[in-house]
Amino acid sequence: MKKIIEIKNLVKTYTQASEQIVVLDGVSFSADGGEFISLVGPSGCGKSTFLNIVGLLDSSYGGELKLFGSDIAFMSEDEKSSLRLKKIGFVFQFDSLLPEFSAIENVELPAMLIKKPSIKYSMDLFKKFSLEKLTTKNPREISGGEKQRIAVLRAMRNSPSLILADEPTGNLDHLNAVKVLSDLRKACDNGVCVITATHNENLAEEFSDSIYSFKDEKLVKVK
Ligand SMILES: Nc1ncnc2c1ncn2[C@@H]1O[C@H](COP(=O)(O)OP(=O)(O)OP(=O)(O)O)[C@@H](O)[C@H]1O
Ligand SMILES: [Mg+2]
Numbered sequence: 001m002k003k004i005i006e007i008k009n010l011v012k013t014y015t016q017a018s019e020q021i022v023v024l025d026g027v028s029f030s031a032d033g034g035e036f037i038s039l040v041g042p043s044g045c046g047k048s049t050f051l052n053i054v055g056l057l058d059s060s061y062g063g064e065l066k067l068f069g070s071d072i073a074f075m076s077e078d079e080k081s082s083l084r085l086k087k088i089g090f091v092f093q094f095d096s097l098l099p100e101f102s103a104i105e106n107v108e109l110p111a112m113l114i115k116k117p118s119i120k121y122s123m124d125l126f127k128k129f130s131l132e133k134l135t136t137k138n139p140r141e142i143s144g145g146e147k148q149r150i151a152v153l154r155a156m157r158n159s160p161s162l163i164l165a166d167e168p169t170g171n172l173d174h175l176n177a178v179k180v181l182s183d184l185r186k187a188c189d190n191g192v193c194v195i196t197a198t199h200n201e202n203l204a205e206e207f208s209d210s211i212y213s214f215k216d217e218k219l220v221k222v223k
Contacts, residue, residue, distance in 0.1 A: 004068060004162050004193040005031040005054060011062035012049055023049045025217035027063070031195065033161060036188045038204035039197040040222065041213040047197035048166055050214075054195070055088055055164045056080045068161060085114050089155030089192075091165035091184075096151035097139040103150050104135040110157045125153045129183055145176025152183045156192075163187060165196040169203065181207045 012024040023046045031037055039047045052058040053065065056072065059080075065072045068087060072080065089110075097106045107122045126132045131149060134142055142150070148168055155163050165184060169177035177200065185207055188194045198204050204211050211223040 003030050003066070004033055004035075005029065006066040007054075007064065009063040010050075010053065010065065012046070012053065012058075012060075022217055024053075024061070024214070024219075027217075027219045029212070029219055031193050033191045033193050034188060035193050035210065036185060036208050037193070037195045038208040038211045039195065039213070040199070040201050040204055040211055041215075043199075045214040046217070047214070050219075051164050051166050051195065051197055054162075055090060056084050085110060086158055087161050089158070089160040089163040091148070091151050091155045091163065091168040093167040093170040096147050097154075099139050101139075102135065103131075103137050103139065103142065106139070106150060107154045107157050110154060114158060116158075122153075122157065125156065129153060129186075143176075145172050145179060148172060148176070148180045149183055152180060152187075156187050161192060163192055163194045165194065167197055167199070169198065169200060177203055 007027060007029040010024050010027040014021045014023060027050070039050065041047060053061050067083065097103070101109070104119065104122050104126065107125060108117060108119060111117050111121070123132070123135065126135050129149065131153070134146055134150065139147055152168070163184065168184070169180050172180065181203060184194050184196065205223070208223065210221065213220050213222050
């Protein structure tokens with residue numbers, strides 16, 4: 001099976017006030033379809049930095065990154081944008097939905113961006129996750145937990161091979177966190193690789209196939 005992610009010797013430094021901060025120093029990692037992986041570790045250890053690189057949101061790093069078998073170093077910005085839209089779904093902690101649009105319109109947005117709209121497809125996604133009551137609601141009218149579940153549907157909309165979720169449950173109570181992670185797990189059971197960064201180690205333990213943390217700028221397998 002083709003690897004979803006292959007990383008070799010990844011190095012990431014930030015420059016701040018002419019000072020170099022090394023965040024990742026020789027990280028190697030790989031992931032397959034169907035894997036649910038959690039990144040844990042204290043604030044500032046590099047979880048978001050790592051996810052941003054894998055999600056092609058940050059291209060200033062050293063080392064090798066291959067996604068879906070292709071070396072990212074040889075891709076143009078257009079090719080990277082296209083890959084992001086078609087093959088990678090994102091879920092973030094805050095401001096997950098656009099308030100100008102209804103829930104179902106939010107889920108349709110990624111499909112419209114690749115010119116493959118289908119409200120029926122989005123409706124079926126809502127049904128599959130028993131969220132059909134929310135389709136026409138405005139994000140202002142729905143709870144934080146529901147918003148995150150809809151953000152997960154939006155991340156799934158273009159049938160990605162990889163979903164990156166940076167603290168998707170950071171603002172939620174336990175019950176809603178479990179719902180969001182169960183939705184992500186469902187995507188994973190359909191062959192998607194899911195990587196989430198979280199501070200909730202108990203939930204990471206419950207939902208993940210493997211767990212990694214960052215120590216001394218290196219990635220360490222915890223489970
Ligand atoms: N744009 C930036 N410029 C300079 N330093 C940065 C930048 N972004 C992150 N850093 C630094 O890189 C380190 C890793 O940050 P990162 O956001 O990846 O941590 P994190 O593990 O996601 O933390 P949290 O759990 O708080 O989200 C931190 O020391 C942070 O201050
Ligand atoms: Mg972070």
